[in-house]
Amino acid sequence: MEFRDVVRRRRMVRAYDPERPVPTEVITRALDHAVRAPSAGFSQGWDFVVLTSADERDGFWSAATGAEEQERMDSWLRGVRTAPCLVVCLSDKEAYLDRYAEPDKGFSDRSEARWPVPYWDVDTGMAALLMLLTAVDEGLAGLFFGVPPERRERTLAALEAPPDRRIVGVVALGYAAPDRRSPSLRRGRRPVGEVAHRGRFGRPWSG
């Protein structure tokens, strides 16, 4: 699909056809795009744990959601639990601190204060976006959602992942089923003329 059509068609989908698994080739293509995301110093401090069986996904949901949400089984959770594939996106801060302690970068103190923003999380988020766009390109749909901090430890343990990783978010993938439009969209998209500025902040970009 043309790049611009992929960008325009992408939206977060919150319900999937549970009978249609994501073809393995599509998952591999999404991962192949994910590893082409940019990363500071080419650190590539990211990992992606792909969950496709019902057991794997149930294990994730038990760890990542509280008893409260599970009992309530609110409409959000009921919808996203239909996703046949979950890709848990982990960032590895240590890989960045190690990379930038090398002689060509010279942050040998490994201080986090040298970093304007946590590029380990930003870069991993870029990789997640490439997977979401790949889903659209392949005729599927996706959702990106976070895991609450109080569920991080349990979720990493369920995945047998090192406890120092951060869960940047989860990409759900599948064939879209009819879903409820997110109420957040009522806020409306901020127009380019409001978010983009010409030359200095506050002078609207007018094209």
Added chain:
Amino acid sequence: MEFRDVVRRRRMVRAYDPERPVPTEVITRALDHAVRAPSAGFSQGWDFVVLTSADERDGFWSAATGAEEQERMDSWLRGVRTAPCLVVCLSDKEAYLDRYAEPDKGFSDRSEARWPVPYWDVDTGMAALLMLLTAVDEGLAGLFFGVPPERRERTLAALEAPPDRRIVGVVALGYAAPDRRSPSLRRGRRPVGEVAHRGRFGRPWSG
């Protein structure tokens, strides 16, 4: 261009043809894609300051780089200063805390401890990636780079931006000139079989 070709062709370019400005329509298209990035709760806490004139760009470089780098004028800086267009990408944490304090989200304490990662930075990074991909789609090139924390205050002041914004990074745009391959690339790309895991961490994804 096909989405997958855009993803495969994208790379960071560190030298530009200074005689060829970026057409205004291309900048507008990049911004139009940027505002289609996903954002938590549709918060859209981002701003993009576009610098196209030599004066605007010089002001940025004076604020964002130290006297040391400027005197040395190392090859990195000499290269990227040829970029005819810079888009400074700012994140707005307060917009996210405000959004999530609304009744449907309920984080009325506005505590940052509720956030697993700073989605204000992650989402703004996704918007930056959409601009980089748009450059490739339009036959141009781009670079994403950060501003050191000790230069943040001066840089925001030079842009007349609110002092609470974070500079997630800068997207340089232009027509590529021959550049030196980044030494970081010698590290090699981590293969999918190493970064992607099937079912649990440590079991390689093999397609």
